[in-house]
Amino acid sequence: MLISSVHFLFIVFMVMLSLVMVLVMVVLIYNFVEYKQSARTTTWSGIINQKISDAIVYDKDEMPVNPQFNILALRKPFRNLFLQRLVDSEKKFSGAAKNKIRDLFKEYSLRDVAMDKLSQKKLHLIAQGIGELAVMDQKEAVPKISLFLSHPSYQVYLEAQYAMVRLKGFEGLYFLDILSAKISEWQQLRLLLSISSLPPDADFAIGKWLESTNDSVVIFTLKLIKKFQLLSFYSKIKELLSTSSVEIRIKAIQTLMSLENPETVAYLSTIYNEQPDDVRVEILRVIKWSKDHCCTDLLKKELFEGNTSGIKVNAAQALYELGYSGYLSELSGQEELSEELIQIVKYALQEKVC
Template identity: 65%
Template sequence: MLATIVLIYNIIEYNRSVRRAGWSEVINKKISDVIVYADDEVPEDIYFKALAVNAAFRNLFLEKLVDSEKKFSGVAKNKITDLFTEYDLRKEAMKKLNQKKAYLIARGIRELTVMQVQDAIPKIEQYLSHPSPQVYHEAQYAMVRFKGFEGLHFLDNFPTRISEWQQLRFLLSISSLPADSEVGISRWLESTNDTVVIFTLKLIKKFQLLYAYPNVIRLLNTTSNEVRVKAVQTLMSLENPETVQYLSGIYYDQPDEVRIEIIRVMKMSKDQCCIDLLKKELLKDVPSGIKVNAAQALYELGHGDYLVELAGKEDMSEELVQIIKYALQEKGC
């Protein structure tokens, strides 16, 4: 009996797979024809029209359109959107928002977002507080895609970690900032959610928000090393001539992870004010990661001869000699 049930199930799944493959060919041809031909030259497809009333076919059609939209731009992209409108596939996407399964809701949000269905915004916004990460991630992204910077309002009270991928999606979706963006930026820099702070630092870096410089400096006193490291990177990107001198002054107040990042900033800065600090770090009893970066920084700042001389001294430890050789070899010396 069980074997019979399994056999029947496999047959059903096979038939479904074959049907899906056949439908995919029909849909791909339709999309190709619409993109290739002018509007009045698209071949009439009676078979496609007959299939277009089937719910399963329509959902597959919508899935293919969403996937295709990512691959095209300009006129071709507009034609994909026109197909979505012509066959009223908005209904299929909206229906998913009323489903109970998280993956279906997330898919519906993604479809409405990709197809830029503006009147779906109020409905999608309700899912920002959905318990499923799969759903609220898509809702967040939708808000930013639709509204840009204004769509980030959920960051005001967002307790959950924002993944690197999600942060990247947000950054790529924001092309400009409104005149009053400083209010939100300042508020998010004070968030108790480290990932909100880190994302805000990325915004500051992307848009070169020089007014945020003092606020970024204050983050070097926070308890999160990850935030401190990102703050150092952001300070460097803002290209303030006082940055290296300031970082030199707080260097010894920072944990090793942050010190290494400060040395990397010194290396890129070409600022000679930090040479004494770098030489001291190279000779002190500190983690090898700090010494390696200090040696590399000294070379980049034009002190390769000093490194060669130091490595040649008889009383130098084997570890330091190897670190210096490594730094010089990396630079092809």
């Protein structure tokens, strides 16, 4: 019985030892493969970087011949890495250097590599391919990229939106007509930076987007109006100050101020009482920024009667910016005022509240 138990334990020990040895071998093989791939990538990156440098420095007929590069350029992994390095380099250069990088893209038919990614199942590869085509200004890929505007993957359709605008400019924004998803702040910035000019008939589309049921589309459109100083939309923006979205109202106020109409501050003071508290705070901020004295009575009233401390603070700060520091100093010495109001006034006067 004892011998059987010892024999069983020995077998268990040998099995466990074998498993450990197998695991060690797997880890070693994995690390070796990773090392080989890393070493290969490092070597290839050096060759690719040299090729890009030569292309930028030399004219086409003076380019040093590199047979090794041409052989490697036939291999799919190398072509993928080459494309990635070209995209990274394109973002760093401008002018003639950028054009030479794009010439390499065409010379080695790397468009095929990027297009192939659009048919992959892995979402990050699809998004990567779309981005590469956009960076390399492949306008002929627009019909294919447009199919991804309704893709269920957030990552993919964001890249498709950006690519459409980068490749087609303002005309690429047509997806806003039916967009239901929210456009993030970062995406809005990317889209805005990709639009350098507006077509003559842009007003029709912009007017339609201002009426969108998607708040983020309206907000993006307001930023577009601000960027290109579209004064013709002044009246239409004023209409947004009665919309249900507080965020849109605030953005509308900021856009109105950017259009620099001398009547804006006075107009905002007339609708002040109709606005929710957050919008009132924004109006007080623009009054402070504008330094328009037409609203002095409103500021004094809100300092005493404002619904929130935030409103009172902004009213006090606006009065200070308008040159009413003497008035505020007098208030700070009136003991009959509430402690909160005295602290707010002192804060506006930039005094230390004890």
